[in-house]
Amino acid sequence: MVSTHHVDPANAEQARAWDGTEGAYWAAHAERFEPALTDYEDAFFAAAAIAPTDRVLDIGCGTGVSTRAVARRASAGAVLGVDLSSAMLEVAAAAVEREGLGNVAFVQADAQVHPFDAGAFDVAISRTGAMFFGDPPAAFANIARALRPGGRLALLVWQPFERNEWMVEIMGALTAGRGLAPPPPDAPGPFSMGDPDRVRSILTSSGFADVEVSGLEERIYFGTDPDDAHRFVSGLLAWRLEELDDAARACALDALHRTMRAHHTPVGVALGSAAWLVTAHT
Numbered sequence: 001m002v003s004t005h006h007v008d009p010a011n012a013e014q015a016r017a018w019d020g021t022e023g024a025y026w027a028a029h030a031e032r033f034e035p036a037l038t039d040y041e042d043a044f045f046a047a048a049a050i051a052p053t054d055r056v057l058d059i060g061c062g063t064g065v066s067t068r069a070v071a072r073r074a075s076a077g078a079v080l081g082v083d084l085s086s087a088m089l090e091v092a093a094a095a096v097e098r099e100g101l102g103n104v105a106f107v108q109a110d111a112q113v114h115p116f117d118a119g120a121f122d123v124a125i126s127r128t129g130a131m132f133f134g135d136p137p138a139a140f141a142n143i144a145r146a147l148r149p150g151g152r153l154a155l156l157v158w159q160p161f162e163r164n165e166w167m168v169e170i171m172g173a174l175t176a177g178r179g180l181a182p183p184p185p186d187a188p189g190p191f192s193m194g195d196p197d198r199v200r201s202i203l204t205s206s207g208f209a210d211v212e213v214s215g216l217e218e219r220i221y222f223g224t225d226p227d228d229a230h231r232f233v234s235g236l237l238a239w240r241l242e243e244l245d246d247a248a249r250a251c252a253l254d255a256l257h258r259t260m261r262a263h264h265t266p267v268g269v270a271l272g273s274a275a276w277l278v279t280a281h282t
């Protein structure tokens with residue numbers, strides 16, 4: 001794996017998190033994060049429409065679940081996964097090795113500024129990895145340059161916080177009724193591409209045409225049973241719990257367990273979510 005470590009100052013905070021404790025948690029729990037979005041896969045890969053000879057860029061590829069899926073489709077092509085997190089990329093590289101996929105490479109880099117060869121890719125995809133840029137127009141202009149003329153973009157991004165039951169309920173439980181301040185909608189983070197008008201404006205100004213944004217609503221999965229899901233989610237959001245005193249932490253953990261119990265279904269603990277499927281071309 002190539003590592004450039006050149007991170008734009010606008011992404012320094014994200015790099016600290018993803019190449020630090022947050023990325024380490026994702027890397028250690030790849031077997032949870034990867035299938036959590038299974039219900040989105042058919043629509044996402046249909047939109048990406050990977051052909052066997054395509055050269056594909058996977059932005060914010062993380063532990064590489066989408067990288068491997070497109071590598072199987074681009075069997076006579078090639079896939080480059082780019083991510084900030086060395087720990088997640090190590091997991092990604094090991095999985096590619098295990099599956100014997102010979103057409104995949106990874107680079108640890110900031111996709112906003114990485115000097116991709118111009119026109120080197122037919123398709124750029126991202127499964128919830130393109131919402132963290134400090135300067136989205138610069139990032140998408142860089143991605144547009146990496147695509148050939150007529151190249152395609154397919155992104156899965158979250159709809160606004162309020163439309164995502166999983167986030168509203170989990171954060172509500174953790175803040176135990178102390179009032180929930182949703183993150184500012186355009187700050188780098190999971191919900192920064194929640195406004196379709198903003199998405200269209202960013203992509204159009206970055207050199208993309210025919211931007212289409214379509215809504216999807218699916219369940220996402222947190223564990224096999226409430227205890228399992230509780231362990232996973234409380235570990236994921238441990239940083240929120242550290243802010244609390246002992247009594248408030250115990251209360252938040254109880255509330256989180258109640259939430260997990262309330263969403264226990266025959267196929268595991270599943271909460272509602274809403275994403276945009278964004279497509280465009282250069």
Ligand SMILES: C[S@@+](CC[C@H](N)C(=O)[O-])C[C@H]1O[C@@H](n2cnc3c(N)ncnc32)[C@H](O)[C@@H]1O
Nearest residue numbers: 018060061062083084085110111127128129132
């Ligand atoms: C929510 S995770 C999604 C990971 C993966 N695509 C998946 O579906 O499991 C977001 C990923 O985006 C990566 N990321 C965030 N900002 C990035 C940037 N500027 N350049 C490259 N990767 C970035 C993070 O390191 C993280 O792995």
